[in-house]
Amino acid sequence: MENKNTIQDKCPLCHNKDIYDLRKRFEYTLSVCRGCDFMFVKEDFNYSDYYNRYYFDNYDNPEAFCSNIKNDGTEVSYADNRNEHKKVYTNILLLLNRFKKLKNSNLLDVGCAEGYGLLVAKDMGSNVFGVDVSVDAINRCKEKKIRDVYSGELSELPVRNIDVVIMNDVLEHMRDPNKNLQALNKIMNESGVVFVKNNLFSLNSFKNDQNYFERQFEPPYHCSYFSKKRMIEVFNKHGFKLVYQKPKFVYYMFELYSFMKRLLSKKQRQMHCNNKKTRLSKKERNIYSTGSFLGRFVNEFFPSGFVFKKVRNI
Numbered sequence: 001m002e003n004k005n006t007i008q009d010k011c012p013l014c015h016n017k018d019i020y021d022l023r024k025r026f027e028y029t030l031s032v033c034r035g036c037d038f039m040f041v042k043e044d045f046n047y048s049d050y051y052n053r054y055y056f057d058n059y060d061n062p063e064a065f066c067s068n069i070k071n072d073g074t075e076v077s078y079a080d081n082r083n084e085h086k087k088v089y090t091n092i093l094l095l096l097n098r099f100k101k102l103k104n105s106n107l108l109d110v111g112c113a114e115g116y117g118l119l120v121a122k123d124m125g126s127n128v129f130g131v132d133v134s135v136d137a138i139n140r141c142k143e144k145k146i147r148d149v150y151s152g153e154l155s156e157l158p159v160r161n162i163d164v165v166i167m168n169d170v171l172e173h174m175r176d177p178n179k180n181l182q183a184l185n186k187i188m189n190e191s192g193v194v195f196v197k198n199n200l201f202s203l204n205s206f207k208n209d210q211n212y213f214e215r216q217f218e219p220p221y222h223c224s225y226f227s228k229k230r231m232i233e234v235f236n237k238h239g240f241k242l243v244y245q246k247p248k249f250v251y252y253m254f255e256l257y258s259f260m261k262r263l264l265s266k267k268q269r270q271m272h273c274n275n276k277k278t279r280l281s282k283k284e285r286n287i288y289s290t291g292s293f294l295g296r297f298v299n300e301f302f303p304s305g306f307v308f309k310k311v312r313n314i
């Protein structure tokens with residue numbers, strides 16, 4: 001990869017020059033800004049080259065970066081996971097429809113990949129637009145007869161008057177979030193809505209937990225590491241107001257459920273060791289299945305993610 005030795009010498013978010021190096025992984029450095037605690041990959045890399053050649057190298061390859069792991073532990077390629085993508089997008093769109101009617105809206109999917117989300121949105125009556133850094137992804141959209149798709153970055157988009165935007169797992173991939181959100185503000189209508197879901201990170205965990213660091217610091221394709229607070233701030237700065245986030249009690253419910261599940265599986269393991277024929281009692285089985293049913297139910301009503309509304313032009 002060319003340009004790899006070029007170094008970011010200031011915070012990409014607040015442009016403060018007071019930064020320090022936290023740790024290294026895969027020859028990349030996680031740097032932290034002393035001004036705003038934003039975390040980022042210090043070394044530069046050729047962004048579009050990287051995505052076009054490496055990231056979506058092969059949609060059909062289960063061993064590629066973009067593959068997904070199924071419940072049974074087997075890997076499935078990005079393309080073969082299309083039903084899952086469709087389900088995820090359906091939930092996102094149903095959520096957005098509460099804030100902005102999708103029918104006849106202009107909808108843009110940022111990081112649209114092969115266009116699974118765009119096809120679902122089209123079925124729901126939106127005029128769809130897509131952008132992705134991967135040329136290959138855009139060609140695949142065109143094969144699916146999605147016309148208004150562009151390879152490149154948000155700031156290069158020739159579209160206007162967008163009402164609804166989806167940014168699903170893209171913010172952490174953006175080298176310059178300010179530039180992208182500024183561009184987003186320009187192409188959107190006032191009172192337009194943006195769905196955002198991305199990995200949120202904690203500086204304390206990066207500092208104190210080696211496992212967390214190794215699991216979560218995935219350079220270079222994850223290059224911007226937002227805490228929830230910083231993410232909301234950067235959207236506010238660019239003219240967006242937070243109008244939805246998954247309520248806290250839902251997280252507590254899930255925590256309680258996973259705690260119960262751990263208790264039960266420990267018990268299950270012990271029973272299994274003592275007598276291989278013993279299984280969970282009927283009552284315990286019910287708790288298990290009710291839990292997963294509730295999980296799905298709750299997820300439908302309180303989907304993960306954030307919704308921002310555009311409140312001013314910048």
Ligand SMILES: [Zn+2]
Nearest residue numbers: 011014033036
């Ligand atoms: Zn900063």
